[in-house]
Amino acid sequence: MKALLLASLLESSLNSFQKLSVTHCYAIKCGSVSDIYVSNRILDSYIKFGFLGYAHKLFDEMPQRDSVSWNTMISGYTSCGKLDNSWCLFTDMKRCGCYVDGYSFSRLLKGIASAKRFHLGEQVHGLVIKGGYECNVFVGSSLVDMYAKCERVEDAFEAFMEISEPNSVSWNALIAGFVQVRDIETAFWLLGLMEMKAAVTMDDGTFAPLLTLLDNPMFCNLLKQVHAKVLKLGLEHEITICNAMISSYADCGSVSDSKRVFDGLGGSRDLISWNSMIAGFSKHEQKESAFELFTEMHRNWIETDIYTYTGIVSACSGEEHQSFGKSLHGLVIKKGLEQVTSVSNALISMYIQFPTGVMKDALSLFESLKSKDLVSWNSIMTGFSQKGLSEDAVKFFSYLRSSNIEVDDYTFSAVLRSCSDLATLQLGQQTHALATKSSFESNEFVTSSLILMYSKCGVIENARKCFEQISSEHSTIAWNAMILGYAQHGSGQVSLDLFSQMRNQNVKLDHVTFTAILTACSHTGLIQEGLELLNSMEPVYKIQPRMEHYAAAVDLLGRAGLVNKAKELIESMPLSPDPMVLKTFLGVCRACGEIEMATQVASHLLEIEPEDHFTYVSLSHMYSDLKKWEEKANVKKMMKERGVKKVPGWSWIEIRNQVNAFNAEDRSHPLSKEIYLMIEDLTQEMQWLDSDKGIDQASLIGVNFVF
DNA sequence: CTAGGGTTAG
Secondary structure, three states, rough: OOHHHHHHHHHHHHOOHHHHHHHHHHHHHHHHHOHHHHHHHHHHHHHHHOOHHHHHHHHHHOOOOOHHHHHHHHHHHHHHHOEEEEHHHHHHHHOOOOOOHHHHHHHHHHHHHHHHHHHHHHHHHHHHHHHHOOOOOHHHHHHHHHHHHOOOOHHHHHHHEEEEEEEEHHHHHHHHHHHHHHHHHHHHHHHHHHHOOOOOOOHHHHHHHOOOOOOOOOHHHHHHHHHHHHHHHHOOOHHHHHHHHHHHHHHHHOOHHHHHHHHHHHHHOOOOHHHHHHHHHHHHOHHHHHHHHHHHHHHHHOOOOOHHHHHHHHOOOHHHHHHHHHHHHHHHOOOOOOOHHHHHHHHHHHHHOOOOOOOOOEEEHEOOOOOOHHHHHHHHHHHHHOOOOOOOOOHHHHHHHHHHOOOOOHHHHHHHHHHHHOHHHHHHHHHHHHHOOOOOOOOHHHHHHHHHHHHHOOOOOHHHHHHHHHOOOOOOHHHHHHHHHHHOOOHHHHHHHHHHHHHOOOOOOOOHHHHHHHHHHHHHHOOHHHHHHHHHHHHHHHHOOOHHHHHHHHHHHHOOOOOHHHHHHHHOOOOOOOOOHHHHHHHHHHHHOHHHHHHHHHHHHHOOOOHHHHHHHHHHHHHHHHHOOOHHHHHHHHHHHHHHOOHHHHHHHHEEEEEEEOOOOOOOOHHHEEEHHHHEEEEHHHHHOOOOOHHHHHHHHOOOOOO
């Protein structure tokens, strides 16, 4: 009677913690706790409900324990990431003379796998061999998985070969290992081998990880083939495969196909399906659809999690989503997710991308985040760099270096961009050395930043060296950087040559390529070439000209004094010109002495961007040139009334780790007297060179600088 | 009481 009652109690305890407690009390009362089977069942239930403490107490009080009791405790600790406790239990188990079996090994190895403790894994492998469990399919698969998670695919392969009859789980674990190290070829080769084996069948566990490899438009066809195979095997309703396909289609550039898979799931979609679809939409600038899904989730009372929030927060980038983004931040706080690193990271980069506001919001979030990871640091540094606060970016880099977080290619790219912004060669070189040491030098983003840094610092030869060393000859961003480097260096012809090489070698061109090449034309006075390129962008290269291209073209025409042509260009634009184009045009008007046109453009600019000092300063300078003092005074008055401050322009030079900064009419430098004398000398020399007799001798003159 | 698989931020 007692045994029967206990058995039924144990059965119902599986889904209620309260019933479990009652069962435990009853078992104690009738002395059944000494029954190993009963105690093991209670132990397991405590662990399933997450009450590890209760479980351990019961375990300690058990008069007798068998392998099952020990194994249950081991897996209890592995599943909550407490590997050290599992390991202690494992060693105690052996010490107590309890029989270590296949179950013990697979559970321990699972913990080692998720902790990626390769050396411990190797030790356990030794024990597995000693115990003769190598060919056991469960232990063997655990070993394969352990090595795979530690990214030791060779070892995983060897362990796999030891399994006498590998099943689909063994195969899947091995394939997943090659997926993890992004060895696409081997992963698909193994898939082919697996297909030929009659003893194993490919299942959802085979395809889900494989699909995550297909994250680039170049895999579009492969993805379709895999999809076809999935259909052929009748696996198209497997949730994990569908979820992986939603992401893959989005990454391969076909969100509509993602949506089709998502819709096909109907009511069987789970949280991951929703999250993947939201992330897919926000990656592909289909922000509105992402927002719609998010509200639909709420309408349907679907639980959200951190992935939902990282996805939806990253959909808020532009000005138009600013207020929604802020409400999301509020929601995150309400849900108590603000200290979750990934969520906070997404919020930080959201604040950085808002056009207004400097770094205040992003920075305060960053500072209050308790566990910052590399992404947090990289985001904040990129933010500083993008907002023109490069000194802060560099400062944060040194903070980061003094922490024990390893830096990566994103870090180097951000720091090097700041170095080029600051034109600080020494720091740039030091960073270059660090990048080389940690072998991130060959990363295309790092290389491009190096090229930009060296060209900005005037060491174009070094920029060229970096460019020559790029591993992927088809890196568009590296070519763009080099073209821009030569453009800034005044070697527009070299830029144009590189551009034609780029076309000959079938390197993909993008909108940045055209900004770079138009800048090159502008700086070298190649008017005709520049205009032809602008006009060919859309019809020949299928790249729609953006504002920056028009601005570059206006600048190009302006430098040649063709104000009217510039005006015509602006009027012919398919979109109405943005402030950047207008400001460029204002500069052109001023330089060409077109006062009337300048006044017109300026008054328009003052209306749309009243807070920007540029327009006021341009006008003020123009009136000074024309000696129109009254007008100049009006402009100054307007600035004062509107609270607009002139931002002085600075120049600086780095000499032996010391930055020497100057602005107009500055006499604060300790060597000011000598500097001004030298400037006078140089000016005279330039004037002389500019005269007829100077030109022929120009190449013979070496100018020595005193500092 | 054992083993594998799908989502996130720069």
